[in-house]
Amino acid sequence: MLIFSEYLGLRIDGRRANELRKITCKTNVIDYTDGSAYFEQGNTKILVGILGPREAKQRSASQTTQVTLNVEFLVSPFSSVERKKRSKYDRRSVEIATSIKQTFEHVIIGQLFPRSQIDIFIHLLQQDGGVLEACINATCLALIDAGIPMTDYVCAINAGYVDDSPMLDLNMVEEASFDTPNITIAVLIRSGKICLLQLESTLAVDLLAPVLELAKTGCKYIHSVLDSTIKESTQSMINSVTL
């Protein structure tokens, strides 16, 4: 039903099964942060700003052995069809913020900044499916832009089944259909290990492996996009400081 054309095998927005939506990203977009990134995947748009590492504001929150991460996830009231303001204490927002915090806690080399904190502010400007994956990718870019040492790139993607065939990068229409199994996965690119894995709705056990395999190739593609963005921005920075 969601497949646009049986004959061509195209999806509702004209993509093929293993095709991602267009990714546009840019780092260093806000002047008064230590690192920032703008990430756009299809119509999902996200802005991330990083403050820190800096002295922990609350001494009680600081840890003596490693850095404390503070993640705030804000959904703009104009981000979806429903014009509703969601507070940052909304349970879904807290859930996403916690997932991102726990994902990056073990990727950032936190032992280098004991008693400090890093604030990550994520603004969801527009949502069209794959919010969590886009947030992770955007945060990864912004952290690199802020020069925070990490062990690896974290790249995330969502995937699922539409009409019994595995699909990459579901948009909101595909996500919303009830029977679509939806998997969000974040992997460390070099080691291929899984940082985050979320599956919603039912899926037969033997169908998990093919969709994970597909998702991994998707993550590799996202890594190439993120990496070239970082290299470009670094190059332009080098060019601007030549004496």
Place this chain on the structure above:
Amino acid sequence: MELNANNQKFVNESLKKGFRVDGRGIYDLRNLKIDLGNQYGSVEVQLGETRVHAKTSIELARPLPDRPSEGIFIISVDFSGPGSLQQGEKVSGPASGVAAGSDAEGRAAAQEVAISRLLEKILKSTRVVDVESLCISVGEQVWRLRVDVHFLDYGGNYLDAGIIAAVSSLSHFRRPEVLKVGETTTIYSVEERAPVPLSINNIPACLTFAYFENELLVLDPSYLEEKFMSGSISIAINSNSELCCISKAGGIAIEPDTVNLCIVVAIEKAKFLIDAIRSALK
């Protein structure tokens, strides 16, 4: 046992030798006890030292405007009181009490949200209850079904115990019978006619694995193991041996093979849990 570096080392070292602090095998569940209450839908579950009470109730309501032919299903989770996740994290002494409280509170709140969201996801998004059967007349009147999950004692692994409690409570519950003749609907009280069970599509069971350094896995982590683990992964399996939900939010990254191993173990153990729930309800 206190939460300190020595104990953490002890837990980790013994795991490396294949022992758990409480003497279980690495894929053993703790003792499960399902107590059915006197009322329909009141169930108390004890998984090791973790205690959860669940109560199902029902009332008449107007359907939601966007779903006129579906009943309303609400899950409410309560962590207050002795079941709070902060217990044990509060450092004694008047000076550090406030300071330690704030961060522990923040962390506990996030963990509580994560657990209640997962409970909701597993019960709702996998269609445990057939909400369409809760409709009395389209657009006019439906049943509003509510499950209250109260966490009483925290001994680790709230999620698995919570799912068992909620599912047993839903299966144990009986609602008043409704008879519709033409335009008139009659709702018979429990005294008039024997109440009817809810239509339950499938019974899910959730299994949580904790992992430690070197990807050592244990099933059903206890309080101590949960405090010292490097991360956890929860897998929900339904009675048809299908995956309902997987949740691994952060923690140390693990190999894809470890995930597969968890799934294989979870399927086996889910059968056992679902059988336990069914036999308790008989």
